[in-house]
Structures are given as C-alpha cells and as structure tokens.
Amino acid sequence: MSSFPRILIAAVLTTVLLALGASQAMAQGPPKPGPGGDAPGAGSDPGSPLQQKPSKTAIRLGGLHHGDLTVGNRIEVRGTLRPYVDNQRVTVVLNRGKQTAKRKTIAVEPKRGNGDVGEFEFSKRLIKPGRYNVEAFHVETGILGGSKATSQRFHIRYPDPGLGDSGDTIKIFNSLLGDLGYVNDEGATYDEATARAVLAFHKVNKQSLTDHASSGMFKTIARGGGGYHLKHPEGGHHVETDLSRQVMVLANGDRVDEIYTISSGKSTTPTILGKFNFYWKQPGTNDHGMVNSVYFLGGYATHGYADVPNYPASHGCLRSPIPDSLHIYNWIDIGDAIYVYH
Structure with a gap:
C-alpha cells in the first residue's frame, strides 16, 4: 500500500476518536467541585462582592440612681456592636420627650481583650427636666447589616436645697437663679445671698415667703421658668x-x-x-x-x-x-x- 492511503486512514481514525471523547464528556456533565468548593483548577474571583454580615447593637446606661439621674450629673452610655468590623460607626441619639436633645456619630473601636466585639461610649450632662431615653443605631454598610438599640426611660431628680448645703448641685442651683436675674454669688454654697435670691423668687411667683427652696422650685428654674415679666x-x-x-x-x-x-x-x-x-x-x-x-x-x-x-x-x-x-x-x-x- 502506498503512503497516501495510510495517511488518509490515520486522519479518519483520529477524527472518529476525538468525536467519541467529546460525546462521553457531554454525557457526564460539568466537572464536580473539589473539596474547597471550586471546580478543579478554578480560582476565586477577586472582583466578587463580600457577603454582608448581620449586626447587633446593645447599650447600657450609667449614672442613674433608682432609675433617675441627679440634676447636673452625666448620663453615661456604653455600647457594643457585634461583630467588630473595621471602619464602622454608630449614631447615638439622646431624646427628651419627642425632641432630640443630642445626636452624635461615634467611631466603633475593638473591645480590649475581645477583638470580635466593637464598643463605643457617649456622655452628656443634663439639667433640664423631662423624660429621657437613648437610642443607638448602626446604618448598614456593604459588609455589615443595620441594627438598633433603645434604652429604658429616665427622669431628672431635683433635691430640696437649704441654707448651709454645698456642692456641685448647689452651684448649679445658684447659677440657674443667676441666669433668671436672682442675684447671688453663684458659688457652691447655699448662703445668705442664695437665701435672699430664693426669697425674691418666691415673691415674684407669689409663693410662700421663705428663703428655703424646694425640689419643685429647682425643677422650675431648671427649665427656665419663674422669671420676672417686665411692664416697661x-x-x-x-x-x-x-x-x-x-x-x-x-x-x-x-x-x-x-x-x-x-x-x-x-x-x-x-x-x-x-x-x-x-x-x-x-x-x-x-x-x-x-x-x-x-x-x-x-x-x-x-x-x-x-x-x-x-x-x-x-x-x-x-x-x-x-x-x-x-x-x-x-x-x-x-x-x-x-x-x-x-
């Protein structure tokens, strides 16, 4: 047999074998994933988005005494965000009734000793009366879902100041009196100057003529009430x-x-x-x-x-x-x- 017929037969056989191999591969379907979840030989796609994780926000309040905050003290808010992820922020809102008394956005830091938890802090000195509560929320990002926490409600407690009392609370009391025009030395002691200012307050507001204050009076001046309305x-x-x-x-x-x-x-x-x-x-x-x-x-x-x-x-x-x-x-x-x- 000449060389040409041999070459022709070999080419035909090669074609037939390739066709049979392709037919078997189609019948078996696509390759199965390997143990890592990828098809054999396949790599991860660097452009694919990261899966968003759910989050949980929690807060607790400090500075309260029997559920209330003494006038002039700070309400302390300590919160956590789980899980901790870099570059996340939480917004803390202090509400007084239906109004926003303070709003602040805070960076979340990893908790010392537990890097899986993020933490944040907020504080505010309070004087005005009202029913307060705190909210903290995390707005969802591409990698961490949104969540929110709300505290219990609390009120401001006002003591009954009297002659001889002293301290930070009395200094606040004296300053509030001074803001309304009731003259005193605005120091940290309830002295004779404070007593004269309290008597003037009682006269203006047609109350009992005493130089002893009450928690109700303290609450009134804390909201800016009890001043004098000029006629001229x-x-x-x-x-x-x-x-x-x-x-x-x-x-x-x-x-x-x-x-x-x-x-x-x-x-x-x-x-x-x-x-x-x-x-x-x-x-x-x-x-x-x-x-x-x-x-x-x-x-x-x-x-x-x-x-x-x-x-x-x-x-x-x-x-x-x-x-x-x-x-x-x-x-x-x-x-x-x-x-x-x-």
Whole structure:
C-alpha cells in the first residue's frame, strides 16, 4: 500500500476518536467541585462582592440612681456592636420627650481583650427636666447589616436645697437663679445671698415667703421658668418696682438684669406711684441709717437698710438688704427711669 492511503486512514481514525471523547464528556456533565468548593483548577474571583454580615447593637446606661439621674450629673452610655468590623460607626441619639436633645456619630473601636466585639461610649450632662431615653443605631454598610438599640426611660431628680448645703448641685442651683436675674454669688454654697435670691423668687411667683427652696422650685428654674415679666420694656436702662410683690428689678430694655427683695413704704407712709428719674446718689451711710442711697423724688430713694422685712415697713423709701445695696447703687445711672406700680 502506498503512503497516501495510510495517511488518509490515520486522519479518519483520529477524527472518529476525538468525536467519541467529546460525546462521553457531554454525557457526564460539568466537572464536580473539589473539596474547597471550586471546580478543579478554578480560582476565586477577586472582583466578587463580600457577603454582608448581620449586626447587633446593645447599650447600657450609667449614672442613674433608682432609675433617675441627679440634676447636673452625666448620663453615661456604653455600647457594643457585634461583630467588630473595621471602619464602622454608630449614631447615638439622646431624646427628651419627642425632641432630640443630642445626636452624635461615634467611631466603633475593638473591645480590649475581645477583638470580635466593637464598643463605643457617649456622655452628656443634663439639667433640664423631662423624660429621657437613648437610642443607638448602626446604618448598614456593604459588609455589615443595620441594627438598633433603645434604652429604658429616665427622669431628672431635683433635691430640696437649704441654707448651709454645698456642692456641685448647689452651684448649679445658684447659677440657674443667676441666669433668671436672682442675684447671688453663684458659688457652691447655699448662703445668705442664695437665701435672699430664693426669697425674691418666691415673691415674684407669689409663693410662700421663705428663703428655703424646694425640689419643685429647682425643677422650675431648671427649665427656665419663674422669671420676672417686665411692664416697661420700652424704658431702656431702667428700674421697675412692684409694690404688690415687694421686689425691685433692674432692666436693660426688655431684658431683666437683676431682681432683689425689698420693703417699701408702710400704709401710713406709702411709697409714691408713677414714673420718675434718679437725680442724686449719696454713697455710704447717712444720719438715718440709709446705705448707698439713690434718690428719685424729693426724699424718696432706694437704699440699703438694716431691717428689711417681707412686708411694707419703710417711711416711703425702697429698702434693700445692705449686702445688695452697693451693687444697686453702682448699677443705677443718674437720669435712669424708675417705674413704681402695684
């Protein structure tokens, strides 16, 4: 046989064998995955997305006493996010009633000694009354799902301050009084200056004439209540004296600067009513025991005096406690108006 026929037969046989092999492979189906889950010889796709993990957020509150927070203390929030994943953040929301009192987004850090858990912290000093609670939530990312935690509700507790008490809570109390214009030294002690400010508050709000505060009063001033409403906001730098409540108010336009307890003229020598202007200042103590006097009509003046009861007792002047008199004297300018009314 010649070489050509041999070559032709070999080519035909090769073609037949290849066709048979392909037919068997199709009948067997695709290759089965290996032990690692990939088909034999196959590698992982670097462009495929990572599977998102579910998350869990939890919080606990610190600083509470019997479920409430003492005024001026900090509410301490400590939280966890599971599992820990790099570059995650949690938003903490402090609610006061239906309003947001504070909102802060915080980076989650790995917990010391347990790198599988993330942790975060938040704190806030609270003074205003209300029903509070805390929420913390993680917004889902490509690799970690969203989750949320909500705390129990709590309120602010206000003590009953009294003469001689001291500490941070009293300093807050004094500062709140000062913010409303009730003059005191705004220190950390409930002293005689605080007592006079408390008495002035009770007079303004037509309450019992005592220099002892209550938790209710503390709560009122903590929300900004209990101040004085001026009758003459058009008066510029002026003084208002309400004889029915036995208080004197120093004001700049429509803003109350300072409020003092006073004693005005008794029924037989009443204080004159109306609008007047201060015309003379007499420093020190005069022959009548009047201290740091500022006159507004004839012998009518505002001045310090040793005896300042809670009722009208003067000969027509406006008496103030001697410790308050110098400040009143320095505050008033010649020409300032004074409005005296019931």
